[in-house]
Amino acid sequence: MKISKTLAAALLLGLVAGCDAPQGQQSPSASAQQAIEQADASYQQSSAAGHAWSQTKVRLQAARAAFAAEDYDAALAEAERARALADASLAQAQAEQTAWQDRFPVARSPSK
């Protein structure tokens, strides 16, 4: 069923977003910077698909504000949140490519 595919995709993307944050080597500021860029790229994609979510932008802005205030842990956390939202909205855009077709009523009586 399409619904469960959406769910799986959203979950998977969520997990990926959570796990691929760079570990160890980078400075906190570089990690945060990279996370913001990745989140923004995903957000831009969702926006181009007409599926941007309001909260994604809110989180991105929070990440940038935290970065500007040199609170890199908070910036990273907000950026990851933004990325997860953007990825989920992209999954929605993907699933809706065909799923929308089932939602409008179809005439039951034979046409006249």
Next chain:
Amino acid sequence: MALSRRKWIGTMLAAGGAALLPLRLLANTAAAFKAADADTALKELFGDTPVEESAAIKLKIPDIAENGAVVPVTVSTDIADVQAISIVVDANPNPLSASFTISPDAFADVSTRVKMGKSSLVRVFAHTPGKVYTTSKEVKVTIGGCGG
């Protein structure tokens, strides 16, 4: 251009002329409108005049208001010698909403629309020379987040 208030009053007096009625029933209107609780507002309005529940006052207002910003209210009564009608929304920051002064040439029958910040008891009062009559209704206000 807007008239200054003094000029305005002058115009009103000229227009009303000798016909201005001795409608000085409401004791202290300005203070009543400023009152932050219903009891204070009523005291300012009616002083010590006794207040009595009456089924002869009709209050038409929805049980559930479609929108708190615009709640239609109609108050009417057949009680003799009604010289003023007041509308009080208990839970509003300033509970007194409106006071109408009614001459012998008008019926005690007025309609308006009031704001309600939240669900509240709405009380209306009909003022006669010796006594104030009242009735009330609980009105629920839903939060109009969607709709349309």
Next chain:
Amino acid sequence: MLRTTLLAALLAGSLGVILAHPASAQATADPETDRRALREFYANRFPQVDLADHKDGVYAIDAGAREQWLEMEDFPPYEIAVDEGAELFAAPFANGQGYDHCFADDGAVKQNYPYFDEQRGEVITLELAINDCRSAHGEAPLPYDGQELATLAAYMAFASRGNPVAVDAPASDAARAAYAAGKRFYSTRRGQLNFACTSCHIQLVGNRLRAERLSASLGHVTHWPVYRFKWEEVGGLHKRFAECNSQVGAEPFPEQSDEYRNLEYFLSYLSNGLELNGPATRK
């Protein structure tokens, strides 16, 4: 962080199951088939409501709300906007001509909007046509989210009252594509809450979302612009589209964007035959 995502996804999934509709793919149906299907759907869903009464929107299906609405319509606050709009409509441009050079019947033309302009290859709404008229006469266009345009549209809606919606069927591939884009937009889930327009106005129509009764798609276009008590002024259909998008957590599109004009084209065709009764009050 992950937990929020998971929760959102689960919620979206479970809602999807509830809302799933046992209809088959309808991507390519022609507009008249869609219109017939929609009317049949609401006739079955609300057997006690005459289809023509859907012009009143949600007040066709909610008796309690209807009573207060009628009371408001007795002397509605949009009458001020209609008066102001009539003055704006009658006021000549700098070149001495006026809106009546662009719009026949003193502006009673709303029933024919929107239409698909084959030359320009896009949907022309009444608001777009008003600005085209201004440009043609050397006047600056009005902002789409401003009061002047909404006020003019309020007057024209009032002048058009009682006329049945008469939107032309798409006559070219480009026009059919615009209609199809509108239908797709209407049926596509958007936003963090994962709702399509159809979720509320078809699958859940007549139910309550919090305290609000969900209205039918049929009649969604008949009464605009609307004096919405939440806005405390008159506003157009696209302002409401943007609000619906925002309410499900989606970023809205600009008023008069391609997306919203195509959507209006689709929705208006579906309401063909219903009487215009704008402007109207809404909560």
Next chain:
Amino acid sequence: MAAKVKIRGKVKDGVANVKSLMSHPMETGTRRDPEGNLIAAHYIEKVTCFKNDQEVLSANWGASVSKNPYFAFKVKNSAPGDVIRITWTDNLGDTGSGELVLK
């Protein structure tokens, strides 16, 4: 220029049924603009209704009367040709008025 009051009315059996609508923001003084600044209170304080220049009804209002206020009332001993006039003044000294010849 004073703001206009829209008035509608009909006489039936000697009773004038009058309805009016005033264009006014009725700001409570407790709302904030998008920048977070308080919007100053601005509301109609007093409405006076006349029949043929004789005062028949008046209203004192607070800011909790709805925006673009509606006011309906009934006047005794009325006949077609009588002139109903409604005037208002607000807390900033602005005024409005309207007139209707009853039919």
